[in-house]
Amino acid sequence: MLELYHNDMSSCAQKVRTALAEKGLEWTGHHLDLRAGDTLTPDYLKLNPNGVVPTLIDNDFVLIESTVINEYIDDAYPDHPLRPDDPRARAKMRLWTKKLDEGLHTHTATISAAIAFRHQQIDRPPEELARILAAMPDVAKRERRKDLIENGVHSQLFPDAIRAWDKTLGDMEDALGSSTWLAGEEFSLADIAYSPYLTRWEHLQLVGLVDKRPRLQDWFARIRSRDSYRIGLADWFSDKYLPLMEEKGLEVWPEVKKLL
Numbered sequence: 001m002l003e004l005y006h007n008d009m010s011s012c013a014q015k016v017r018t019a020l021a022e023k024g025l026e027w028t029g030h031h032l033d034l035r036a037g038d039t040l041t042p043d044y045l046k047l048n049p050n051g052v053v054p055t056l057i058d059n060d061f062v063l064i065e066s067t068v069i070n071e072y073i074d075d076a077y078p079d080h081p082l083r084p085d086d087p088r089a090r091a092k093m094r095l096w097t098k099k100l101d102e103g104l105h106t107h108t109a110t111i112s113a114a115i116a117f118r119h120q121q122i123d124r125p126p127e128e129l130a131r132i133l134a135a136m137p138d139v140a141k142r143e144r145r146k147d148l149i150e151n152g153v154h155s156q157l158f159p160d161a162i163r164a165w166d167k168t169l170g171d172m173e174d175a176l177g178s179s180t181w182l183a184g185e186e187f188s189l190a191d192i193a194y195s196p197y198l199t200r201w202e203h204l205q206l207v208g209l210v211d212k213r214p215r216l217q218d219w220f221a222r223i224r225s226r227d228s229y230r231i232g233l234a235d236w237f238s239d240k241y242l243p244l245m246e247e248k249g250l251e252v253w254p255e256v257k258k259l260l
């Protein structure tokens with residue numbers, strides 16, 4: 001039996017739900033409220049010492065890290081392969097997913113917190129917020145979170161995060177000039193990995209990042225037409241987040257535009 005600890009709007013959980021949907025696999029979910037600190041309880045930290053979602057359990061095998069989880073799913077359940085056979089295309093796929101793991105995902109967390117998610121924390125009683133922050137196992141991440149809650153888009157982390165994503169979206173536009181999908185002619189884990197992030201920019205109304213890039217728009221439209229996008233992402237979109245993301249995103253767009 002497959003069990004997934006996840007969250008409705010988490011980009012890393014979206015990646016894994018999409019891979020499971022592409023494979024047609026059934027799973028049982030444990031939905032965690034990230035703002036309430038559900039990933040920081042002693043019991044959950046035993047499963048995922050980083051205090052984040054997703055965590056996959058396949059019978060007695062506990063696995064963390066969304067990129068590793070998706071490769072595991074493809075290894076353990078080989079029907080409908082999600083990695084190209086061609087070694088070069090497979091290497092390209094890994095370069096795309098590596099980029100997310102080596103900083104782009106953190107930049108996404110910076111942008112999302114600075115614009116919108118800080119507002120879900122800011123009004124908490126200070127002692128409750130202090131307790132949640134103190135439970136975060138990663139000190140650097142905790143300090144970043146504090147800074148973003150306090151300074152929002154005026155955090156010094158924000159411009160780099162926006163520019164890193166603008167550069168990556170440009171790289172995606174270029175790659176899609178020579179192949180149908182990010183890593184070649186086959187839909188792969190690279191396409192699955194990036195679709196939550198395009199979704200995030202749309203939810204934050206940062207459409208200016210994408211609408212100057214026609215191939216990227218076309219790629220995203222093709223992703224969205226797949227059943228796995230509906231099952232892995234759209235069916236989980238939450239009204240607890242969407243109006244806030246839209247309102248705050250529109251508010252800061254003029255500042256974001258200046259950084260591009």
Ligand SMILES: N[C@@H](CCC(=O)N[C@@H](CS)C(=O)NCC(=O)O)C(=O)O
Pocket residue numbers: 010011012013034035039051052053054064065066067101105
């Ligand atoms: N590298 C990890 C990153 C996981 C991660 O950052 N998850 C976020 C949601 S996308 C999380 O659980 N954050 C907890 C929080 O915001 O407190 C992965 O790919 O699984």
